Amino acid sequence: MAYKIYLSPPHMSGLEMKYIQQAFDSNWIAPVGPNIDAFEAELCQYTGSKYALAVSSGTAAIHLALLALGVGKDDIILCQSLTFVATANPIIYVGATPVFIDSEAVTWNMCPDALEDAILHYLQTGKKPKAVIVVHLYGMPAMLDKILYLCKTYEIALIEDAAEALGSEYKGRKLGAFGDIGILSFNGNKIITTSGGGAMLSDNEKYIEKARFLATQAREPARHYEHSEVGYNYRMSNVCAGIGRGQLEVIDERVAQRRANFWFYQTSLGQISGINFQEERPDVFSNRWLTAIIVNDKETSSRQIQAALSGHGIESRPVWKPMHCQPLYKTLPLFGGSVSERLFQYGICLPSGSNLSDQRKLVARIVSDCF
Ligand SMILES: *Cc1c(COP(=O)(O)O)cnc(C)c1O
Numbered sequence: 001m002a003y004k005i006y007l008s009p010p011h012m013s014g015l016e017m018k019y020i021q022q023a024f025d026s027n028w029i030a031p032v033g034p035n036i037d038a039f040e041a042e043l044c045q046y047t048g049s050k051y052a053l054a055v056s057s058g059t060a061a062i063h064l065a066l067l068a069l070g071v072g073k074d075d076i077i078l079c080q081s082l083t084f085v086a087t088a089n090p091i092i093y094v095g096a097t098p099v100f101i102d103s104e105a106v107t108w109n110m111c112p113d114a115l116e117d118a119i120l121h122y123l124q125t126g127k128k129p130k131a132v133i134v135v136h137l138y139g140m141p142a143m144l145d146k147i148l149y150l151c152k153t154y155e156i157a158l159i160e161d162a163a164e165a166l167g168s169e170y171k172g173r174k175l176g177a178f179g180d181i182g183i184l185s186f187n188g189n190k191i192i193t194t195s196g197g198g199a200m201l202s203d204n205e206k207y208i209e210k211a212r213f214l215a216t217q218a219r220e221p222a223r224h225y226e227h228s229e230v231g232y233n234y235r236m237s238n239v240c241a242g243i244g245r246g247q248l249e250v251i252d253e254r255v256a257q258r259r260a261n262f263w264f265y266q267t268s269l270g271q272i273s274g275i276n277f278q279e280e281r282p283d284v285f286s287n288r289w290l291t292a293i294i295v296n297d298k299e300t301s302s303r304q305i306q307a308a309l310s311g312h313g314i315e316s317r318p319v320w321k322p323m324h325c326q327p328l329y330k331t332l333p334l335f336g337g338s339v340s341e342r343l344f345q346y347g348i349c350l351p352s353g354s355n356l357s358d359q360r361k362l363v364a365r366i367v368s369d370c371f
Pocket residue numbers: 056057058059060083084086087135161163164184185186187196197198
C-alpha cells in the first residue's frame with residue numbers, strides 16, 4: 001500500500017552521488033573497491049570499534065558473527081525475544097538452538113535478571129550457552145552493565161544487535177562496540193541506509209578476518225579456486241558502500257532529526273495519561289530511530305490508533321511481536337515473564353523518519369483525537 005506518510009523512509013543527503021560517481025568512474029562496480037574500504041574505516045572511526053566488515057545485510061552480519069564465534073550444531077544461544085525475526089533466524093542457519101529472554105519494562109530490551117536465570121539454569125544442566133544476542137530496540141541502549149558483567153563472569157560471548165541503534169550511546173560510547181561482536185543494518189528503513197546492507201564490528205581482528213573469509217565464498221589464498229569450508233557471498237557492493245559514505249557524513253543530523261521527532265511526540269502526547277514512552281536513562285543516549293508509544297487506556301487501543309492513522313494514509317506499526325509468540329519459534333523456551341508480550345499488545349511505532357518535519361503535527365493530532 002502507498003502511504004502519504006511512511007514509518008521510516010530513506011533520507012538521502014545529496015552527498016551519496018559523489019561516491020557513486022567515483023565507483024562508476026573507476027569501474028569498481030563490484031563487491032570490492034575503494035568505497036568499501038573507506039566505508040569500513042569510517043564506521044570504525046565513528047563507532048570506536050577497531051575493525052569493521054561491510055556486508056550485504058544486517059542478517060548476514062549476524063550469521064557471520066555466529067560463525068566467527070564458532071557457534072554450531074546444538075549450541076544454545078540466549079536471544080532477546082522482543083525483536084525483528086532477523087535477530088533469531090541466523091541461530092537456526094548454523095544449527096544452534098535459540099532460547100528466548102523476556103524484556104524489562106524500562107528500555108524494553110533483554111531483562112538482565114531473566115538472562116541470569118537462563119545462564120544459571122543451563123550451567124546446572126551442564127550445557128553452557130555459547131553466546132548471548134542483545135538488541136537495542138528502536139535505538140534504545142539495553143541495560144549493558146549487568147549483561148556485560150554476566151557474559152564476562154560466565155565467559156559467554158556477547159553479540160550486540162545494533163541494527164537499529166547506530167549513533168546511540170551507552171555511558172558516552174557508541175553502541176555496536178560493546179559486544180565481542182556488534183552488528184549494524186543499512187536496510188532502507190534504518191537511520192542510515194545503503195539501500196540494503198550491514199556491517200560487523202569487533203575489536204578482535206580474528207573474528208573480522210574469519211567473517212571476511214566466509215563472506216567471500218571461503219576462498220583459500222591460492223592461485224586456483226581452493227575451498228575447504230562452506231562459504232557465502234555476503235560482501236557489500238562498492239556502489240552501495242558509496243551510498244553509505246554519503247549517509248554516514250550526516251549521521252549526527254539524522255540522529256538529531258529523529259530525536260526531535262521523539263521530543264515533539266512526547267511534548268504533544270505526553271500529558272495523555274494512557275500513553276507511555278520508552279525511557280532514556282541518565283547515562284544513555286538513544287538515536288530514537290523509531291518513536292514507539294504504549295497505549296493503556298479504556299477508551300482506545302494501539303490497534304484502533306493504527307487504524308485511525310491508516311485511514312489518513314499514515315503508516316504505523318505494532319511493536320515487534322516477540323519471538324517466543326511466533327509460530328516459527330513458539331515451542332522454544334522463554335526465560336522471564338510477559339513484559340515483551342504486553343509491549344507487543346499495547347505498543348505502536350509512530351512515523352519517525354528524519355525527513356518527517358511538520359507532518360508529525362498531523363500524526364500527533366490523529367493520535368490524541370483517539371482519546
Ligand atoms: C533490520 C534489523 C535486522 C536485519 O537487518 P537487515 O539489514 O534487514 O538484514 C536485524 N535485527 C534488527 C533488530 C533489525 O531491526
